Amino acid sequence: MDSALIPEGVERCSLKRFTLGLVIPAALVIWGLYAAYLCWFKGLNQTNMNDSYGFALWIWADLAVIAVGGGAFFTGFLRYVVGKDELKNIINFAVIVGFCCYCSAMLILAIDIGQPLRGWFIFWHANVHSMLTEVAFCLSLYLSVLAIEYLPLLLENRKIDQNPFWHNMGHRMHEIMAVFAATGAFLSCFHQGSLGGVTGVLYGRPFGLREGIFIWPWTFFLYTWSAAACGPCFTMFCCKITEKLTGKRLVKDNVYDLLAKISGWMLGTYIVAKIADTLWWAVVTVPKTGFSFMQFYNNSNNYHGLWILILELVVCGIVPAAILLKKEWRQNSRLFMVAVTLAVFGVCLNRWVMVMQPMAMPVMTFDQWVLYFPSWQEWATTILPVAGGILVIALSYRYLPVFPQERELNPVEKS
Amino acid sequence: MFPFIWEWVWDAGHYIFFGGMWYVLIILTVGLNWCIYKALKDTKEGKGSGQGHH
Numbered sequence: 058m059d060s061a062l063i064p065e066g067v068e069r070c071s072l073k074r075f076t077l078g079l080v081i082p083a084a085l086v087i088w089g090l091y092a093a094y095l096c097w098f099k100g101l102n103q104t105n106m107n108d109s110y111g112f113a114l115w116i117w118a119d120l121a122v123i124a125v126g127g128g129a130f131f132t133g134f135l136r137y138v139v140g141k142d143e144l145k146n147i148i149n150f151a152v153i154v155g156f157c158c159y160c161s162a163m164l165i166l167a168i169d170i171g172q173p174l175r176g177w178f179i180f181w182h183a184n185v186h187s188m189l190t191e192v193a194f195c196l197s198l199y200l201s202v203l204a205i206e207y208l209p210l211l212l213e214n215r216k217i218d219q220n221p222f223w224h225n226m227g228h229r230m231h232e233i234m235a236v237f238a239a240t241g242a243f244l245s246c247f248h249q250g251s252l253g254g255v256t257g258v259l260y261g262r263p264f265g266l267r268e269g270i271f272i273w274p275w276t277f278f279l280y281t282w283s284a285a286a287c288g289p290c291f292t293m294f295c296c297k298i299t300e301k302l303t304g305k306r307l308v309k310d311n312v313y314d315l316l317a318k319i320s321g322w323m324l325g326t327y328i329v330a331k332i333a334d335t336l337w338w339a340v341v342t343v344p345k346t347g348f349s350f351m352q353f354y355n356n357s358n359n360y361h362g363l364w365i366l367i368l369e370l371v372v373c374g375i376v377p378a379a380i381l382l383k384k385e386w387r388q389n390s391r392l393f394m395v396a397v398t399l400a401v402f403g404v405c406l407n408r409w410v411m412v413m414q415p416m417a418m419p420v421m422t423f424d425q426w427v428l429y430f431p432s433w434q435e436w437a438t439t440i441l442p443v444a445g446g447i448l449v450i451a452l453s454y455r456y457l458p459v460f461p462q463e464r465e466l467n468p469v470e471k472s
Numbered sequence: 473m474f475p476f477i478w479e480w481v482w483d484a485g486h487y488i489f490f491g492g493m494w495y496v497l498i499i500l501t502v503g504l505n506w507c508i509y510k511a512l513k514d515t516k517e518g519k520g521s522g523q524g525h526h
C-alpha cells in the first residue's frame with residue numbers, strides 16, 4: 058500500500074506488520090501525553106519532587122538524553138570537519154538519534170518548567186550570569202541545527218524527491234552541511250559543558266563542587282568529553298538494535314570499527330581525567346569544605362555507597378574503554394555490545410550521580426537522607442519521548458534512505 | 473534579548489550571550505536562505521528532474 062514511499066532497491070516488511078509493531082510505542086506516547094496534560098493542567102503537585110529532589114527524574118533524563126545524543130554532534134564533527142569519510146554511512150542515523158534525543162530534552166523541559174507559556178522568558182529576559190541560560194540558548198539553537206541536518210534526509214524520500222525544487226534544495230543543503238555541522242559542534246560543546254558547570258559551581262553543595270580554570274569547573278570539560286565519548290556508543294547501540302529488529306546488516310564493520318576506536322580513545326582519556334578529578338576532589342576540595350570523603354558514601358544505608366563510584370569508574374568506564382581500545386575485543390560482536398551498553402549506562406549513571414545526589418546529599422548536621430521515588434506522571438512523561446523516538450526512528454527507517462550501504466549489504470532479487 | 477527591553481545592559485555578559493546567539497542565528501538563516509535561493513535558481517534552469525544524485 059505504501060510501496061511508492063519506500064526507498065528504491067530495499068525491502069521493508071508489510072504495512073500491517075509495521076503498524077502492529079508500532080502499537081506499543083504509540084500507546085506509551087498517548088499515556089505520556091495524558092500525564093503531560095495533567096502536569097500542565099494541575100501543576101507540579103503531580104510529581105513526587107521535594108526540597109531534596111528539585112532536580113529529579115526529569116532533569117536526570119534531560120541530561121542523560123543530551124549526553125547520549127552527543128553522538129550527532131561528535132559524528133558530524135568527525136565526518137564534516139575532521140573529514141572521516143567512512144562515517145557518511147552512519148551520519149544520517151546519528152542525526153536522527155540526536156534529533157530524537159534533543160526533542161526529548163526540550164519536551165521534558167517544557168513539562169518541567171511548570172509554566173510552559175512563559176518558556177520564552179528565558180530568551181526575552183535572559184539572566185546572563187546563569188550557566189542554565191547558556192544551556193537554554195545552545196539547546197534550542199542546536200535542536201534547530203539538528204532539524205536542518207535532518208531536513209535533507211526527509212527531502213530524499215522517494216515521493217518528495219520527485220519534486221525538482223525539493224530535490225535541488227536537498228542537494229544544496231548537502232553542499233553546505235559542513236557549516237551547519239561545525240555550528241552544531243560549537244553549540245554542543247558549550248551546552249554539554251555548561252550542564253556540567255551547573256553542579257561544579259555549587260559551593261554550598263560540596264558533593265558536586267569542583268575546582269577549575271577561570272569561570273569553568275572541571276565538570277564543564279568532563280561533561281563535554283563524556284558526551285563525545287559515549288554519544289557515538291549510543292548511536293552504534295541503536296544501530297545494532299535496528300539491525301537486530303530488521304534482520305539486516307545496515308552498516309559495514311569497518312564503519313563500526315572506526316567509530317568504536319575513536320570512542321574508545323575518547324572514553325579512555327575521559328576516564329583517566331575523571332579519576333584524576335575524583336582524586337583531587339576527595340583529597341583537596343572536600344576537606345576544604347569541612348567534610349571527609351567517606352561522609353558522602355556511608356550515611357545513606359547503602360543507597361549511595363562506594364559501590365556507585367566503583368560502578369561508574371571501573372565497570373562502566375575502564376572496562377568499556379579497554380574493550381573499545383583493543384582491536385580483537387571490539388571486533389568481537391558480543392564484547393562490542395557489552396562495551397557500548399556499559400558506556401551508555403555509565404554516562405547516564407554519571408549524570409544521575411552528578412545531578413541528583415549533590416542536591417540530596419545532607420550538608421547540615423540536622424539534614425537527613427531523603428529518598429525519592431518518581432510518581433507515575435513523572436515516569437510516563439519520561440517514557441513518552443523514548444517511545445516517540447522509537448516512532449521517529451521506525452518511520453525514518455521505513456521511508457527514508459537512512460543507510461547508504463543497505464542496498465549493497467542486502468541485495469534484493471528482482472522478480 | 474533586544475536593547476529596547478527594560479533590563480538590557482551594555483555589559484560583557486550581554487555581549488557574549490547575545491552576541492553568540494545572534495551570530496549562530498545569522499549563520500543558520502543565511503545558510504538556509506542561500507539553499508532556498510540556489511534551489512529556486514536550479515529549478516528555474518530545469519535541473520533536478522532525476523532522482524538520487526546526492
